[in-house]
Amino acid sequence: MIFTTFKRITRTGFVNFWRNGFLSFAAIVVITLSLSVFGGLVFGSAFARALLADVKDKVDINAYFTLNAPEEDILALQKDIKAMAEVSRVEYVSSEAVLAQFKEKWRDNALIMQGLDEIEGNPFPAVLNIKAINPGQYGSIASFLEQKNPTASDGTPLIEKVNYQQNKLIIDRLGRIIPAIEQAGFAIAIVLTLVAIIVVFNTIRIIIYTSRDEIFVMKLVGASNIYVRGPLVVSGIMYGIVSGIITLVLMAIFAYWSDTVLLRVAGVQVAADFELVVNILSRYFVQNFGQIFIMIMGVGIILGAVSSYIAVRRYLKV
Amino acid sequence: MVAMIYYDKVTRIYPDKSVALENVSFGVEPKEFVTIVGHSGAGKTTLMKMLIAEDRPTTGSVFFESTDISRLSKNDVSKLRRRIGTVFQDYRLIPGKTVYENIAFAMEASGRSDAEIASDVPHVLELVDLVHKIWNFPKELSGGERQRVAIARAIVTQPDIILADEPTGNLDPTSTYEIIRILQKINDLGTTIILTTHNKGVVDTVKGRVLTMEKGRIARDDKDGKYVL
Numbered sequence: 001m002i003f004t005t006f007k008r009i010t011r012t013g014f015v016n017f018w019r020n021g022f023l024s025f026a027a028i029v030v031i032t033l034s035l036s037v038f039g040g041l042v043f044g045s046a047f048a049r050a051l052l053a054d055v056k057d058k059v060d061i062n063a064y065f066t067l068n069a070p071e072e073d074i075l076a077l078q079k080d081i082k083a084m085a086e087v088s089r090v091e092y093v094s095s096e097a098v099l100a101q102f103k104e105k106w107r108d109n110a111l112i113m114q115g116l117d118e119i120e121g122n123p124f125p126a127v128l129n130i131k132a133i134n135p136g137q138y139g140s141i142a143s144f145l146e147q148k149n150p151t152a153s154d155g156t157p158l159i160e161k162v163n164y165q166q167n168k169l170i171i172d173r174l175g176r177i178i179p180a181i182e183q184a185g186f187a188i189a190i191v192l193t194l195v196a197i198i199v200v201f202n203t204i205r206i207i208i209y210t211s212r213d214e215i216f217v218m219k220l221v222g223a224s225n226i227y228v229r230g231p232l233v234v235s236g237i238m239y240g241i242v243s244g245i246i247t248l249v250l251m252a253i254f255a256y257w258s259d260t261v262l263l264r265v266a267g268v269q270v271a272a273d274f275e276l277v278v279n280i281l282s283r284y285f286v287q288n289f290g291q292i293f294i295m296i297m298g299v300g301i302i303l304g305a306v307s308s309y310i311a312v313r314r315y316l317k318v
Numbered sequence: 319m320v321a322m323i324y325y326d327k328v329t330r331i332y333p334d335k336s337v338a339l340e341n342v343s344f345g346v347e348p349k350e351f352v353t354i355v356g357h358s359g360a361g362k363t364t365l366m367k368m369l370i371a372e373d374r375p376t377t378g379s380v381f382f383e384s385t386d387i388s389r390l391s392k393n394d395v396s397k398l399r400r401r402i403g404t405v406f407q408d409y410r411l412i413p414g415k416t417v418y419e420n421i422a423f424a425m426e427a428s429g430r431s432d433a434e435i436a437s438d439v440p441h442v443l444e445l446v447d448l449v450h451k452i453w454n455f456p457k458e459l460s461g462g463e464r465q466r467v468a469i470a471r472a473i474v475t476q477p478d479i480i481l482a483d484e485p486t487g488n489l490d491p492t493s494t495y496e497i498i499r500i501l502q503k504i505n506d507l508g509t510t511i512i513l514t515t516h517n518k519g520v521v522d523t524v525k526g527r528v529l530t531m532e533k534g535r536i537a538r539d540d541k542d543g544k545y546v547l
Binding site: 001004008016019020211213214216217218219220221222223224225227318 | 370372392393396397398399400401402404410411412413414423424426427428429431432471475
């Protein structure tokens with residue numbers, strides 16, 4: 001009996017979905033738009049996260065050593081710094097490497113190369129490039145270096161200077177702006193989600209309003225609530241499934257389209273420099289497809305089904 | 319004989335203080351064909367609505383086989399409605415369903431098997447002479463045809479009673495005659511019928527018991543009635 005009821009409800013839901021073509025179309029358009037808002041939020045947060053990670057990655061501090069600081073002392077210090085909980089990466093660049101980088105960079109500038117030749121020896125100090133896990137942690141790393149104030153065996157300080165003070169302002173700002181952006185994004189997501197839910201619910205309410213006479217007749221013929229409500233919920237689920245599939249296709253198209261547009265606008269060279277930024281969306285979409293699929297389809301189906309279930313309630317009181 | 323349906327001092331006053339029924343009492347016996355006549359607003363439809371719990375008395379009770387209808391739970395109301403076939407002036411077919419589906423729906427709702435539905439629906443359509451329109455939608459049918467579908471839907475579950483509320487109100491004389499003939503045939507097969515009308519010709523054709531309603535009261539109750547208004 002339960003199986004028969006289930007079968008009949010499902011069949012009726014399917015039939016209604018096809019026969020009420022225009023209403024189904026309207027519902028699918030609205031649910032698709034709402035799901036696209038969700039998709040936009042998913043992409044937006046992925047994009048913002050990648051950008052923020054990129055910015056965070058560009059923030060660092062450098063410890064410049066005195067010209068005659070012995071390499072083994074620097075390497076020992078690197079080990080100490082690496083042991084700190086706040087530090088994600090410490091890179092040692094020897095003074096020879098700095099010189100080589102400089103020469104490579106200014107290779108085509110005769111004036112600078114000439115100036116470099118006039119200075120005897122290597123004017124560049126060795127550098128430890130330090131990256132914190134979190135931008136807010138640079139202060140403590142800098143003060144660690146200051147307090148430690150490592151010295152060479154002859155008692156002279158190893159570190160010439162740490163460029164934290166110059167960068168302090170921008171590092172602090174980023175430390176405040178990044179969480180603010182994350183919070184604002186979260187608030188926007190909640191507002192957009194609420195709007196999307198209300199719009200979908202209202203659309204389905206109107207659709208069910210148009211079949212109120214039908215519901216009334218069903219009740220007068222002696223149909224129990226499940227026979228009236230079931231097919232409407234099944235139609236709601238169908239709206240959700242179709243809208244979900246359309247939304248996923250739109251998201252895929254958008255992801256690849258945005259990549260090519262960014263490439264064209266930014267130019268291939270810049271795109272190569274910002275490789276990460278350019279391919280964010282399509283890569284994110286492919287890598288997280290399972291999660292995105294479940295989320296979009298799940299939200300669509302739940303929205304359709306729950307809206308129908310609630311919207312029909314007032315017409316069942318006959 | 320014990321009454322199948324009994325209206326016990328039923329009064330219905332609407333929230334705007336208008337009185338639809340006032341202290342109405344009468345009974346209907348099994349297999350009777352009762353015609354209720356009266357002007358618009360006399361309370362005929364309100365009487366009908368109470369039998370299917372679409373409306374409830376302000377005071378008094380309506381009994382169906384000694385069950386007080388106004389005390390039924392939601393679930394029992396659905397069960398009661400499956401035992402009462404209803405036919406309305408405006409047909410009340412489901413526009414999105416074919417003739418077959420409209421009738422099948424009533425059977426599905428009362429839990430009949432697919433095999434029963436497949437054999438009974440064409441059979442009942444034969445009775446109202448509409449087998450050839452089985453896959454049409456209501457909007458493709460004439461008024462008389464729609465009403466015959468509505469009657470087919472009402473009788474397909476083999477109810478104990480058929481309520482027909484002005485079933486001929488929108489129909490031409492030929493269709494009216496057909497509908498009444500079908501209702502009489504159903505009555506001959508043993509189903510109780512309660513019919514409301516303000517058509518004199520209908521009353522004279524039926525030749526059964528006639529209740530005359532006036533301003534919410536029963537003015538006359540004639541065993542072998544004629545149309546007096």
